[in-house]
Amino acid sequence: xxxxxxxxxxxxxxxxxxxxxxxxxxKIFSGRMKGICLPGLNCYSCPGAFGACxxxxxQSSLYGRQGILYxxxxxCLFGMVLGRFVCGWLCPFGLLQELIHKIxxxxxxKRLPGDKWLRKVKYVLLFLFVLILPFFLMDKPWFCAxxxxxxxxxxxxxxxxxVPALRSAVGWVYAWKVVILAAILVLSLFVYRxxxxxxxxxxxxxxxxxxxxxxxYKVDTESCISCGACHKACPMDLDPxxxxxxxLCVRCGACIDACPVKAISFxxxxx
Amino acid sequence: MxxxxxxxxxxxxxxxxxxxxxxxFDAVWRKASMVCLECIGLG
Numbered sequence: 001x002x003x004x005x006x007x008x009x010x011x012x013x014x015x016x017x018x019x020x021x022x023x024x025x026x027k028i029f030s031g032r033m034k035g036i037c038l039p040g041l042n043c044y045s046c047p048g049a050f051g052a053c054x055x056x057x058x059q060s061s062l063y064g065r066q067g068i069l070y071x072x073x074x075x076c077l078f079g080m081v082l083g084r085f086v087c088g089w090l091c092p093f094g095l096l097q098e099l100i101h102k103i104x105x106x107x108x109x110k111r112l113p114g115d116k117w118l119r120k121v122k123y124v125l126l127f128l129f130v131l132i133l134p135f136f137l138m139d140k141p142w143f144c145a146x147x148x149x150x151x152x153x154x155x156x157x158x159x160x161x162x163v164p165a166l167r168s169a170v171g172w173v174y175a176w177k178v179v180i181l182a183a184i185l186v187l188s189l190f191v192y193r194x195x196x197x198x199x200x201x202x203x204x205x206x207x208x209x210x211x212x213x214x215x216x217y218k219v220d221t222e223s224c225i226s227c228g229a230c231h232k233a234c235p236m237d238l239d240p241x242x243x244x245x246x247x248l249c250v251r252c253g254a255c256i257d258a259c260p261v262k263a264i265s266f267x268x269x270x271x
Numbered sequence: 272m273x274x275x276x277x278x279x280x281x282x283x284x285x286x287x288x289x290x291x292x293x294x295x296f297d298a299v300w301r302k303a304s305m306v307c308l309e310c311i312g313l314g
Contacts, residue, residue: 027302028305028306030304030305031304032300033299034299034303034304035296035297035299035303036296036299037299037301043307043310043311044302044303044307044310045306045307045311049303051303052299052300052302052303053303056302056303056307056310057277057299057302057303060297060298060299060302060307061295061298064298064302066294066298067290067293067294067295067296067297067298067299068290068294068295069286069290069293069295070286070287070290070291070293070295070296070298070299071290071295071299072286072290073283073284073285073286073287073288073289073290073295074283075289076283076286077273077280077283077284077286080279080280080283081280081281099303137276140309140314141307141309141310144307144309144310145309145310145312145314148310151307151310151311152312152314154313155306155310155311156310156312157314159306159311159313160313161289166306166311166313169308169313170312170313171313172311173312173314174311174312174313176312177312178312212276212279213274214280215277240306254275260275270273270276270277270280271272271273271276271290
């Protein structure tokens with residue numbers, strides 16, 4: 001499962017960000033495909049991006065009062081079909097955090113001190129920065145502008161490297177966003193997917209569909225021997241045998257591989 | 272539960288379709304086809 005997932009993650013990242021001309025010339029793709037939302041956190045100002053970021057599109061539709069139904073429809077559709085499978089298999093920023101976590105440096109921990117409180121931050125970011133501030137102030141995508149590390153990396157870093165005019169416009173907001181990006185990347189050394197666990201509003205949206213989505217986990221309670229192997233293997237520190245469709249579960253499949261009696265499996269059905 | 276899932280998936284697909292015809296596609300494309308200065312930390 002692990003190798004298959006990595007292959008899908010790399011392929012999807014390369015496919016959805018494959019506009020190489022943009023990287024070479026410091027330009028972004030502007031074809032009509034940009035009107036379609038990608039499932040994962042993927043900045044539309046990334047020079048290679050072929051599609052739109054669903055979270056950025058949600059904010060821009062809220063402050064521009066146009067396209068709200070279309071973007072919310074995409075989020076519900078991805079959520080209803082895949083749930084947080086998107087996070088585990090189709091999110092480029094999730095892949096980056098996982099790769100950094102593989103670096104054998106520092107002590108690996110499953111949760112940070114204050115985990116219970118930190119896990120609430122993503123709800124604040126979703127409601128305040130993604131929904132309320134853009135909708136009522138009608139000025140900018142607040143989450144993208146002040147928080148999103150993926151925008152800083154994919155858009156900010158690549159574009160400022162390629163375009164001298166943009167480099168000269170770098171100011172304190174850019175510096176602040178680079179600090180956030182650096183903090184997330186350093187945290188990824190020690191904690192598995194810290195951004196997904198504590199800060200990602202898109203994960204909150206998809207996580208709320210985890211119990212309902214067509215693709216979900218199924219535990220065969222008759223086969224389960226309650227050995228705890230799945231809990232031990234889960235990088236998000238969940239117990240799939242008790243709560244297979246927890247909102248935090250990114251469907252990485254580690255529990256499926258770890259189960260000695262194959263009691264956990266992917267289920268894709270409407271039932 | 273099966274009925275609920277069908278209703279929700281169809282509802283979401285309908286939202287995308289109706290949103291498309293109400294100009295959602297163009298709104299997203301207009302925003303996404305230009306460099307978003309806020310997104311990259313320059314706005």
